[in-house]
Amino acid sequence: MMRYSFLFLLLLFVSCKDSVPKQKLNLLKHGLPISIDAPEDALINSDDLGVMHDVTVKSGDDYFIQIYGSEAISIDAKQIFQDKKREIEAGPFFAEIVKEEENGMIYKKQIDENTEDFDFIYVKIQGDNEFIFQTGLMGTFTKEQVQEMYDSVK
Numbered sequence: 001m002m003r004y005s006f007l008f009l010l011l012l013f014v015s016c017k018d019s020v021p022k023q024k025l026n027l028l029k030h031g032l033p034i035s036i037d038a039p040e041d042a043l044i045n046s047d048d049l050g051v052m053h054d055v056t057v058k059s060g061d062d063y064f065i066q067i068y069g070s071e072a073i074s075i076d077a078k079q080i081f082q083d084k085k086r087e088i089e090a091g092p093f094f095a096e097i098v099k100e101e102e103n104g105m106i107y108k109k110q111i112d113e114n115t116e117d118f119d120f121i122y123v124k125i126q127g128d129n130e131f132i133f134q135t136g137l138m139g140t141f142t143k144e145q146v147q148e149m150y151d152s153v154k
Contacts, residue, residue, distance in 0.1 A: 024036075025057065032067060033129065034067075044056070044058075045058075058136060063148070067131060072127075075125055081123040084121050084132065088119075091109075093109040094109060111140075118143045
């Protein structure tokens with residue numbers, strides 16, 4: 001019985017050690033009328049590119065989200081996602097889709113024979129605005145890190 005208690009505590013400790021406290025982060029003052037869940041220590045950078053806003057939310061080496069916000073060209077998030085999906089699948093490093101939902105997916109890239117990387121894309125339409133969420137452009141991420149980022153923007 002004691003051995004099972006020890007295993008339970010060990011599993012609980014291992015599953016919680018990577019969990020970083022999250023907060024609801026409102027990005028309105030950075031040009032995007034949306035909120036995401038992000039680590040409390042997240043740094044935000046934003047650029048107004050005229051036709052779109054480019055906002056990054058970064059915390060350490062394992063949380064880095066890039067968000068593009070612009071006026072919606074369509075109200076069909078599924079179609080926008082399908083167009084983005086085709087672009088990703090045609091990329092030179094695309095390997096496989098790990099998880100796919102109606103407006104987003106997590107996918108694996110094979111950079112070389114020894115290096116795999118995971119990314120996500122998620123499309124959201126809110127009012128007259130279109131938001132494209134993805135992993136930040138710099139860094140490599142595990143499937144678990146990407147799953148956490150993906151869940152934080154949905």
